[in-house]
Amino acid sequence: MTVHQKVRMGEPPVISYQELLARDTRPSPAFYAPMTRDLGIEPVPASRYTSPEFFAREVEKVWMKTWQMACRDEDIPEVGDTYVYELLDQQVLIVRQKDGQVRAFKNICRHRGRKLVNASGCKTSFRCAYHGLTWGLDGKLIENPFAWDFPQLGADDIPLFDLRCESWGGFIFINFDHAAAPLLEVIAPMPEHFAHWKIDNCYKSAHVAKIAHANWKVCAEAFLEAHHVICTHPEYNLFSGYDSGQHDVLSDHVTRFLAPNGITPGPFLDRGIDDERRLSLMLAAGNRAFDTSKKIELPEGMSARAFAAESVRKMVGERTGYDFSEYSDADMLDGQGYDIFPNFHLWGGFKDKISYRFRPISHDRTLMEVFLFTLAPKDGPRPKPAQLRMLSEDEDWTGVPELGALAPVYDQDYSNMGPVQQGLTSMGDEPVHFSQYLEVRCRNLHRMVDEYMKR
Numbered sequence: 465m466t467v468h469q470k471v472r473m474g475e476p477p478v479i480s481y482q483e484l485l486a487r488d489t490r491p492s493p494a495f496y497a498p499m500t501r502d503l504g505i506e507p508v509p510a511s512r513y514t515s516p517e518f519f520a521r522e523v524e525k526v527w528m529k530t531w532q533m534a535c536r537d538e539d540i541p542e543v544g545d546t547y548v549y550e551l552l553d554q555q556v557l558i559v560r561q562k563d564g565q566v567r568a569f570k571n572i573c574r575h576r577g578r579k580l581v582n583a584s585g586c587k588t589s590f591r592c593a594y595h596g597l598t599w600g601l602d603g604k605l606i607e608n609p610f611a612w613d614f615p616q617l618g619a620d621d622i623p624l625f626d627l628r629c630e631s632w633g634g635f636i637f638i639n640f641d642h643a644a645a646p647l648l649e650v651i652a653p654m655p656e657h658f659a660h661w662k663i664d665n666c667y668k669s670a671h672v673a674k675i676a677h678a679n680w681k682v683c684a685e686a687f688l689e690a691h692h693v694i695c696t697h698p699e700y701n702l703f704s705g706y707d708s709g710q711h712d713v714l715s716d717h718v719t720r721f722l723a724p725n726g727i728t729p730g731p732f733l734d735r736g737i738d739d740e741r742r743l744s745l746m747l748a749a750g751n752r753a754f755d756t757s758k759k760i761e762l763p764e765g766m767s768a769r770a771f772a773a774e775s776v777r778k779m780v781g782e783r784t785g786y787d788f789s790e791y792s793d794a795d796m797l798d799g800q801g802y803d804i805f806p807n808f809h810l811w812g813g814f815k816d817k818i819s820y821r822f823r824p825i826s827h828d829r830t831l832m833e834v835f836l837f838t839l840a841p842k843d844g845p846r847p848k849p850a851q852l853r854m855l856s857e858d859e860d861w862t863g864v865p866e867l868g869a870l871a872p873v874y875d876q877d878y879s880n881m882g883p884v885q886q887g888l889t890s891m892g893d894e895p896v897h898f899s900q901y902l903e904v905r906c907r908n909l910h911r912m913v914d915e916y917m918k919r
Contacts, residue, residue, distance in 0.1 A: 478707050478708055479705075479708050479727075480710075481498075481708055482497075484705070484708060484724050484727060485792070488770070488792060489793055491792060492792040492793075492794045492795065493660055493795075495660075496710075496794065498710055498712060499714050500711060500712050500904060501904070502900070503904055504900075504907070507897045507898070508896050508898075508910050509893045509895060510889075510892060511893050512681070512896075513679040513896075514679070515827065516826075518827075519827035525916045526806055526917070527552065528640045528641065529639075529644065529916055530641075530805065530806055531630075531650055531651070532551060532637060532638055533635050533804070533821060534547070534636050534637060534638045536634055536635060537631065537636060538634065540558060540559070540560045541560070542560060543561070544559070544560060544601060545559070546558065546581060546585060546586065547584045547636075548571060548582075548584045549638065550823075551823055552825070554570070555571035556569070556570060557571050557590070557624075558629065558638065559587070561602060566631065566636055567601075567603065567626065568626065569603050569625060569626050570627065572624070573592040574599075574605070574622035574624065575595060575597045575608075578593070589601065589606065595609070596609045597609070599624050604623050605619050605623060606619075627639065627640060627642075628641070628642060630647035632647060632651065633658055633659075633663040634663065634664060634666065650717050651718060653714055653715070653718070654718055658812060660795075661813060661817070662786075662814070663817070663837070665839055666837040667837065667838060667840050667847055669816065669836045669838040669850055670834070670864075670866040670867055671834075671850045671851065672833070672834045672852075672854075672861070672864050672866070673831055673834070673852060673855065674831075674856075674857075675832070676832045677828060678830055678881040678882055678884060679827060679828055679830065679885060680806075680824040683832050683881055684807060684909060687877070688903070688909065689902055689906060690704075690709045690721055690902075691709075696877065696880060697876055699745075702742065702745050703727065703742045703768065704723065704724070705723070705727040706723060708724055709722060709902075710722040711902060713905070713908050714802075716805070716908075716912060717804055717805040718803070718804055719802070719905040719908050720800065720905075721801050721905065722798060722800055723798060723800075724794070724797075724798050725769070725798050726768045727768075727769050739762060740762055743762050743772075769793060773793035773796040773797045774796075776788075776797060776815060777796055780796075780814050784841050785844075786842050796813065796815075799813070800813050801818075805912045807821055807823065808820075814839060816868075817836065817837040818836060819836070820835070828885055830881075834861075836850075836867070861874035861878065
């Protein structure tokens with residue numbers, strides 16, 4: 465018996481996600497099958513979110529040892545293109561080499577430690593603005609104006625500090641730990657799943673960031689479960705089936721939820737609404753399944769879920785030139801939220817793929833980043849990638865048009881983060897409780913922090 469089945473015993477009947485898939489108009493891929501773990505019911509102390517000392521240990525044991533999504537291939541398409549990635553007190557240069565490969569180096573002059581590069585751009589070399597020592601794109605020292613006065617150093621003695629740099633699906637990852645397991649091994653089975661959703665053919669259509677006054681785990685946990693919809697996103701309550709969602713631990717480093725859309729809600733929220741009303745609620749909430757420039761009417765005998773899935777097939781197919789006629793309703797409509805420990809979240813499907821990254825600034829401040837990755841036209845040129853738009857504390861996510869109907873959702877999510885951090889600070893060492901199944905991904909986040917802390 466699975467944890468999913470255990471926790472549902474004795475509850476009012478709710479259709480499971482697998483039962484929902486069985487009713488859909490087309491079969492879903494085999495990788496939609498449940499893969500959860502029982503991670504127990506133990507609480508965690510609130511101080512894990514508020515202690516500067518605990519955070520310092522996380523920096524050393526977690527952040528300097530895990531794979532970090534740093535940028536996209538499309539951010540550095542040409543030889544010499546350089547992306548400056550910042551994480552805490554570390555700065556990294558990610559550089560396109562002459563052979564087309566990508567390498568990563570610490571952004572540090574090996575002479576006196578000055579930062580080499582101030583901003584991303586195209587480079588032919590890296591020349592220190594302090595004394596003029598210069599390194600090539602491959603990190604080798606190519607000029608020392610005072611070489612005559614360094615009898616202790618040869619040209620090969622002070623290359624730039626290199627870092628692990630590996631790629632998947634157009635994403636470039638770095639790792640400060642040279643002994644880390646290979647990226648593709650760590651993030652499996654995501655490459656297989658996202659190949660189905662054509663991740664290699666997507667481009668970055670939005671990139672927006674804002675500082676949250678909360679610990680990085682507070683921010684990440686806001687997107688590791690779906691039942692916060694009931695209070696945080698009430699406009700979605702009567703057509704999203706968060707209580708029929710599936711929560712999976714696919715590996716130590718990868719978890720996901722599968723959240724259905726366009727269905728009758730469970731017993732707690734069921735108001736006896738029919739599919740006509742459900743469709744109107746989806747439209748009122750700005751649901752991304754529909755082209756709202758056209759008149760939307762539910763065909764007789766068709767469910768709101770099937771109709772919405774067909775709408776996405778047509779809408780995305782017309783825009784991209786791909787044939788989606790054989791893809792499942794779930795592929796077209798549902799929320800497939802995956803995360804790679806510790807801080808990168810990516811959604812599947814064929815609508816714009818939502819993505820989040822949470823970079824810690826301190827124990828109680830985090831850079832929250834939202835991306836959208838859009839499927840490019842099959843036979844047309846790929847649009848240029850979106851540039852980062854940094855929001856000030858006074859700017860709302862709602863004011864970002866490139867986020868579309870999702871923009872107000874992020875204001876709702878963001879509104880929880882500061883108050884959660886404030887409450888956790890007041891709790892001291894009191895326990896924080898997670899549910900057994902619906903919050904299993906939150907449990908896994910803390911489990912993996914503990915695993916890295918022990919290494």
